[in-house]
Amino acid sequence: MIKISTGIRYALRSLIYIAMNYSGKPLSLKEIARDQEISKKYLESLFRLLKNAGLVHSSKGSVGGYQLGKSPEDITIFEVFYAIDGPINLVDCATNPASCSRTGKCETINFYKEMQDNLSSYLTKTRLSDIVTTAEKKIAFLK
Amino acid sequence: MIKISTGIRYALRSLIYIAMNYSGKPLSLKEIARDQEISKKYLESLFRLLKNAGLVHSSKGSVGGYQLGKSPEDITIFEVFYAIDGPINLVDCATNPASCSRTGKCETINFYKEMQDNLSSYLTKTRLSDIVTTAEKKIAFLK
DNA sequence: CTCATTACCTAGTGTTTCTATAGGAATTAT
């Protein structure tokens, strides 16, 4: 079954939360975890990955926390997927032909490559700002 | 990590093999398993699902086996995915809002729905015949 | 009419991946 991992779901929600609550000061994991109802310990492991990818940067210490590493317009959803789950690889043979003994005989590789391109380009063209904008419109409407 | 299951990979290869070797007689799992280098026992479980979905029909007995249930132009890849792995459901909340306590507060659902639509429509518009045609062209070129 | 061959069925098992937790070390503002 094709699924989006909880790691990605949590990371997206956290990034959106940071984007929508920017005040110049970093937000701590404690606060993000509380608001988003996510285990703080689990968030720690995710934010390490986000930081390595440059999507957030951190400050340590007693008023430390995280801020976005780039503006929301410059963060593609593809980057978030890549940071948390690694390269998108619907099937091994599409990326690494040597992984399958039937490479060359098999008629499905082109289909998988095309499907993967379709997915990647969708994830690349939608950006964090798109989701945030939609959310802000919803909130404005409710007021 | 977003992955295509081996069940789907095996099913696709098997259906392509049947489509490309049609002679009026059904093909047995034994032959499909041998040619495609897939465990026959595992294929049995997959073909049950394909049969329930109407993608193949079977004949028992000593010269029994499987044939396509429809012409390759009428078999969408979406149907194959659905038959083997069940409904496409990238996240539970997109299909079943009650599954998450944050439904209503959460800003990501629309994105997931759109992503899922994008995926589904791609799988629906590509058909078994598309893959078979590409394969036949490749074979003709090699001759 | 018997036999070989095939699809069909239920159950279970080992492996891997995913999700989450434990316990602490390093850093920094107050």
Place this chain on the structure above:
DNA sequence: ATAATTCCTATAGAAACACTAGGTAATGAG
């Protein structure tokens, strides 16, 4: 100094996945 935070390694529990075992039922061939 102290309290709050990020950062790091390791590991455990749970769930999904891939595959196997062992047998029954149907059907055409001889």
